[in-house]
Amino acid sequence: MTGRLAELVRALGARIVDNWIWRLGFACRFLWFTLKESGPSFRRFHLTIREIYFTGVLSLIIILVSGLFVGMVLGLQGYDTLVRYGSSEALGVLVSLSLVRELGPVVAGLLFASRAGSAITAEIGLMKATEQLSAMEMMAVDPIARVVAPRFWAGVISMPLLAALFSAMGVFGGYLVGVRLIGVDEGSFWSQMQAAVDFREDVLNGVIKSLVFGIAVTWIAVYEGYDAPPTAEGVSGATTRTVVTSSLVLTALMFRGR
Amino acid sequence: MATSNLVEVQNVTFGYDERQVLKDINLVVPQGKVVAIMGLSGCGKTTLLRVIGGALLPDRGEVRVAGRVVNKLSDSELFALRRRMGMLFQFGALFTDMSSFENVAFQMREHTNLPESIIRDLALMKLQAVGLRGAADLMPSELSGGMARRVALARSIALDPMLMMYDEPFTGLDPISLGVIGQLIRRLNDSLGATSIVVTHDVAEALELVDYVYYMSAGKVEFQGTPDQVRAAGLSSLRQFVYGEPDGPVPFHYPAPDYRQDLFAQ
């Protein structure tokens, strides 16, 4: 009995070490190399701009639409609750604070992971599987500097902007439902919001949060792509792992950030 | 010594895992020559090119290119050496997010400060050499297999390297392109004073084209000589390879248990 238990613990330990600690070590080294080789991403900024288009601009639609609807739902449910206590003018505060502080960065981060993160992983993984990365190395061009770093920085730059747009769109959605549809007083909606939302405490905090999320998601995405086994299953598995791992890490970071 | 042989492979042993793929290989490529490496599928030719290019480290032995020991160089020294090497990959490995033109211009943009107008002219000249100037704006997904290989070839010669390694440049080419590419390899080599290694199964084309032949079998060099010596060789496994005979000492099959037993095992 104790033998079996010991066996189980050992197997569990081996899994954790192999799957998590080992890979975390590699991922850290990888991040270090990426940062070290980031010079070209800024010196030849058009490389990064191109990736910002693919990760950021092409994610706009899903971010804007989701932001609008999340804001509308917040407006509706928030009003429902607030009106019971006779404080429906505080709707603007409720909508904007939940978005700017929490929902904006987190939901935008989750959407970003599944829209852009998975694409980054699949692209880098396929480049590896089709020997494009080896070919680049044979041409004396470092794939980390030329392929990985621009994508990493593009993600890090895009994510706070996307989160900000998500929040803005959400506030607008809350306004549409709360003021336009239900008829909360427009003046108090905006003035209470303006009075309650603090730039440093709330807005800046949200921006920092989304920046951290952006780093985490893009780091996971480029690492999974670069580390993917060079086969079709390898790339598909890596893509799935990017979305799952980033979602888990975002959730963990969200509570850490409280 | 270093001036006469551009590439020297000495006692190189290599395996991806426990199984040895290269077993104690010795081979030299003299400066200015075109050398063919031939051998059966799976005998380790691609692996050998990777070892020469420094992409794989040999378990034992030494690879020298231009007098420098490739497997002992630091990363930056290796990259400096690779700028003067060109490699055509067996499966092309074109960058799928760039057009043919961008692929060929890639190294010029990365490694030189040439103005865009000159890069354009140079890249178009390389594409013209492989007959695909008209396909400059096509993406790799819009190219046929043979066209993709020719673009890849144009890309690998983009910076006029001193050492060219072609991994099966002739596969998937029609007879006309095949002849043209063969002549191109020869002409590039002679006009630039470069040195070339051609891995190929195309015996007829190779014997026309090259100065010297290494015939590999199961990770070893089994025969070496000039094309005339190859044609005249008495070695039966080489004869079988050169003349494409099904029967002979070389087995066609990868090692496997008895066929009959395998089929009727139930």
Ligand SMILES: Nc1ncnc2c1ncn2[C@@H]1O[C@H](COP(=O)(O)OP(=O)(O)OP(=O)(O)O)[C@@H](O)[C@H]1O
């Ligand atoms: N990445 C790898 N991992 C493990 N084994 C490999 C790998 N690449 C090749 N091999 C093995 O090494 C041996 C030699 O492969 P290599 O690609 O060098 O052959 P080749 O001579 O180029 O064959 P072909 O003419 O078919 O291209 C093969 O038996 C193959 O199974």
Ligand SMILES: [Mg+2]
């Ligand atoms: Mg091969």
